[in-house]
Structure formats: structure tokens, C-alpha cells
Amino acid sequence: MPDQPPPQHCPSSRELDDLELLTHGALAPLAGFEGPDGFVTLHVPTAIATAGREAGSLELVDPEGVPLAVVTIESTYPAGDLIGIRGAVTALAHNEFGAFRRLFLSPRQVREKYAAGTLTVPVAGALTRQDLDRIRGAAGGSPVILLALTGTGTPDLSAPSLVRATLVAAGHLPDAAVVTVPLASRGDAAADHELGQRVVAAYAPGAVLGVTGEGDYPDDVAAVVEHDRPPVDEQGLVLFFTGLSGSGKSTLARALHDVILEHGERTVTSLDGDVVRRNLSAGLTFSKEDRETNIRRIGWVAAEISRHGGVAICSPIAPFDSTRQQVRHLVGEAGGAFVLVHVATPLEECERRDRKGLYAKARAGVIPEFTGISSPYEEPHDASVRVDTTGRSVEAALADVLDHLHETGYLPEDA
The missing domain is CATH 3.10.400.10 (Sulfate adenylyltransferase)
Structure with a gap:
């Protein structure tokens, strides 16, 4: 064989x-x-x-x-x-593409290029004037390596912006170079510190200096930081409605879409679960695996919209917490904000409405693995807004969502 x-x-x-x-x-x-x-x-x-x-x-x-x-x-x-x-x-191969790929060196390359007297400075955030003063004093005229730690979850800024800010800061030092290291966060401060020390030690040809990030930025560094951190009302935004079939999530999502369009200040895209299934996910079944695939596709598209400052409104059932968390993570990686709206209309009310006749078919066994009947819905415990549409008008239910968006600054009060 x-x-x-x-x-x-x-x-x-x-x-x-x-x-x-x-x-x-x-x-x-x-x-x-x-x-x-x-x-x-x-x-x-x-x-x-x-x-x-x-x-x-x-x-x-x-x-x-x-x-x-x-x-x-x-x-x-x-x-x-x-x-x-x-x-x-x-x-088998190393990545050839990506922003600032030329700066991704191995420890061996760094040690071959820089002498033992070189000072290494790990950088996870934009350098301040005070940081730069400390580096100048510690280097005493020796070369400096600014080790930009760009791994997932580590830098305060997006990875490209951290490198841009570090390159700009290097211009304020007499002899400094930037090396990029994809050191990712474990989500645990002690683990991050221990692993960070190991990685920095592998790269550093000589002494290592830590900086605090305290103080104000030089003007050119501040410009990079400001570009990476737009005001809340200009940040990419994903509004993710989740709930049972018939809960009213698509109705609320369409109403919110209209409000944002009428206001005219933001570009907005609707990613309705049923519409996405017909276009982006045609051929998928309603098995747990395929439903998760559908949600991940919606999440990926939404995250890309947020990456470029747009608003994406998603309204799938999204019954599983793990998949919702994956979407939240995708959006965060893209630099967008994620607002989870749980349309918490009870099953009894959703089944009473049953506009599409789906619950009746599920009860009859015609539709297998139907959320709420033969497949579970995992209620979110991290929703930003919880709305029960039972006995309420669209306007009244939507007001709960708009109140949150106004309070957080994602939408102006007149929207």
C-alpha cells in the first residue's frame, strides 16, 4: 500500500x-x-x-x-x-510576501550583520520622546536594533503601523535599524513575558534595553499613530445580529441598514444569512460543519469591510459560540470594532410567527438539524445589546440598538 x-x-x-x-x-x-x-x-x-x-x-x-x-x-x-x-x-519555504517582509530576519542573519556592541530594543508600541532619549543614553553612540514585535495580538498598533512608526522613530536616532519579529501573544502576561525574553535573547547580539512607552510622541510618530487609530465614528464596524429563525434579526438589520444609509456618513454593507447562503455559500447544507463554514465566510467578508473603514451588518442565526468568537477575532485582527446584538425573542414567539413555515417542517422531521428544535442555539453571554422583539414595533426594538451605538460613539446622535 x-x-x-x-x-x-x-x-x-x-x-x-x-x-x-x-x-x-x-x-x-x-x-x-x-x-x-x-x-x-x-x-x-x-x-x-x-x-x-x-x-x-x-x-x-x-x-x-x-x-x-x-x-x-x-x-x-x-x-x-x-x-x-x-x-x-x-x-519547506518561508513567506515571500507581506508588508515589510525585507525586515523579517532570522536570528542568525541579525548576528551576522550586527556586532556584539549593538543595543537591542524590543518595541511593541510606538516609541515616545522619552523612550528615544533613554535609547540614545544607553547606546552611547553604538548601533541600535529596534526589534518590532508584530505578532498576532502583541503590538498596540496594527502590525504595519507599528513597523512604520518604528522606522520613523529610527530616524531620530544616530545609528538605528529595524528588524521585525512575528512574536504572537498567548493571551497570558506571564507566558508572553517568558516567551518574549527567549525570542529577544535569540535575536540580540549584545545588551537589551526595555522601554516603557510613557510620554509623548514625536510629531512624525504621532501622525502614524493617529492614522492607525481613527475616531470611533470612522473606525470599521461589524454589527453582528444573532438569534433564532423568526426572532426579528433580519428585520432589525435591514432597518439599521436603512438608518445608516439615510444618514449618509458611512459606507454600509448588509450580509444577511439567507442572502449570503444563496450567493456566497450556495451548495452548503445545514449540517453543523457547513453552518459554521457559512458564518466564517460572512465573518471574513465583514472583517475585510471593517479593515477599510466600512460598516458591515450581519444577520445569520450563528447558533454556536465558538464560531461567533472566531468572527469577533477576525474583526479585531482587521482593526474593526465588533458589536454583537442578541435578538433574544423566545422560541415560542419565533415558532408562533413561523412566516416561512420552517418550524412546522422541522417539527415534522422534514428539516433536520434545525436550530431551536433539533439543533441547539448557544445563547451569547458577551452580547453588547440584547433585544426581545416580542410585542414591540421595529422602531422600538431598533431604538435599543441605536442607543448603544450612540452611547459608544459608533454613530452620531442624529443618525
Whole structure:
């Protein structure tokens, strides 16, 4: 029987950052993904893990499907709904594209290029005048490496803006260069500190200096920061309505869409669950897997709209918390704001309305895995707004949503 080819898997943004550190030797002596107690982990769907165990390895690809590395599977372990993979990594290729890719050097390249007297400064936020004064004093005329830590969840600014701000700040120093390192956050301050120390030590040819980020920015650095942090009413925004079929979420979403259009200050796109299914997700079933795929597609499109300062209004059922969290994460990575609206109309009222006759068909067994009847709806505990439309006009229910958007500054009071 011929060897099974390894299955392909595209890791998360954090895992892709970790993969680059591993293949660049920035985590040496660690040469692969760790077990459940480690910092550098890889989690994959069960089907991928099963195929990987049969093949003995797993091929990791970038979002465009370009093979980056092979993981030799040494062991697996449960990781919530996913399976953790432990094993050594063998590089196949390095990323060739991405903003400031020329600045992504390996520790070996840095040590070959810079002498031991070079001062290394880890940078996770824009440098202030006070930071720059401290760097000048500590360097004493020696060269400086500004190590821009751009990994997922680490910088205060978007990754490209952090590098832009750091390049501008380097111009205020007599002899400074910028090196970019994709050090991702673990979401745990102690873990981030420990892993950060390991990575910075791998890159630093000499002494390391920490800075505080306190004080005011030079004018040219401040301009980069201001561009990356637009006012709230200009920030990309995703309004995500979730609720049972017949709860009124699509009605509220359409009404809000009209309000924003009439105000005329923002570009707005409606991503209704049924409309997206007919256009973007034609062919998907109503299985749990396909429903999650549909929501992820909606979330990806919405996040891209928010990346460019637009407003996206989404109104799928989105019954599963894990998928809603994935969408929230996508939007956050894109620099957008995420407002979750739970249209909490009770099942009894939704079934009483049953305008499309779906509940009757679900009760009769014609529609399998129907949310609220034969498939669960996981109520959100992190909704920004909760609306029950029972016995209320569209205008009254919409007012709950508009009140929140006015209070948070996402929409002006006259919208």
C-alpha cells in the first residue's frame, strides 16, 4: 500500500507566527510544536489530525495554500473541540510576501550583520520622546536594533503601523535599524513575558534595553499613530445580529441598514444569512460543519469591510459560540470594532410567527438539524445589546440598538 500523503492545514494567525519563529530558529533549541503544557502549540480539526496520524505527518500551508512546513506527528492530545499536534517542524519555504517582509530576519542573519556592541530594543508600541532619549543614553553612540514585535495580538498598533512608526522613530536616532519579529501573544502576561525574553535573547547580539512607552510622541510618530487609530465614528464596524429563525434579526438589520444609509456618513454593507447562503455559500447544507463554514465566510467578508473603514451588518442565526468568537477575532485582527446584538425573542414567539413555515417542517422531521428544535442555539453571554422583539414595533426594538451605538460613539446622535 503506498504511503498516505500528508493532509494540508492552514494554521491560525498565531500559529503561523509561531511557525515562522520555529523555522527561523528563534525558539531554539525548540524545533517543533509542543504538547498541552507548552507555549508553542498547534491545534487542528479532528479529521485533519486523524488523516495526519495515518500519514505520520501534516503539511502546513499559508492562507493561499503555499506549503510552508511539514510537522512530523509525534503525539496528539485533546484541545477543546480540536486536536493538539506535537512534533518537529521541517521548513519547506518561508513567506515571500507581506508588508515589510525585507525586515523579517532570522536570528542568525541579525548576528551576522550586527556586532556584539549593538543595543537591542524590543518595541511593541510606538516609541515616545522619552523612550528615544533613554535609547540614545544607553547606546552611547553604538548601533541600535529596534526589534518590532508584530505578532498576532502583541503590538498596540496594527502590525504595519507599528513597523512604520518604528522606522520613523529610527530616524531620530544616530545609528538605528529595524528588524521585525512575528512574536504572537498567548493571551497570558506571564507566558508572553517568558516567551518574549527567549525570542529577544535569540535575536540580540549584545545588551537589551526595555522601554516603557510613557510620554509623548514625536510629531512624525504621532501622525502614524493617529492614522492607525481613527475616531470611533470612522473606525470599521461589524454589527453582528444573532438569534433564532423568526426572532426579528433580519428585520432589525435591514432597518439599521436603512438608518445608516439615510444618514449618509458611512459606507454600509448588509450580509444577511439567507442572502449570503444563496450567493456566497450556495451548495452548503445545514449540517453543523457547513453552518459554521457559512458564518466564517460572512465573518471574513465583514472583517475585510471593517479593515477599510466600512460598516458591515450581519444577520445569520450563528447558533454556536465558538464560531461567533472566531468572527469577533477576525474583526479585531482587521482593526474593526465588533458589536454583537442578541435578538433574544423566545422560541415560542419565533415558532408562533413561523412566516416561512420552517418550524412546522422541522417539527415534522422534514428539516433536520434545525436550530431551536433539533439543533441547539448557544445563547451569547458577551452580547453588547440584547433585544426581545416580542410585542414591540421595529422602531422600538431598533431604538435599543441605536442607543448603544450612540452611547459608544459608533454613530452620531442624529443618525
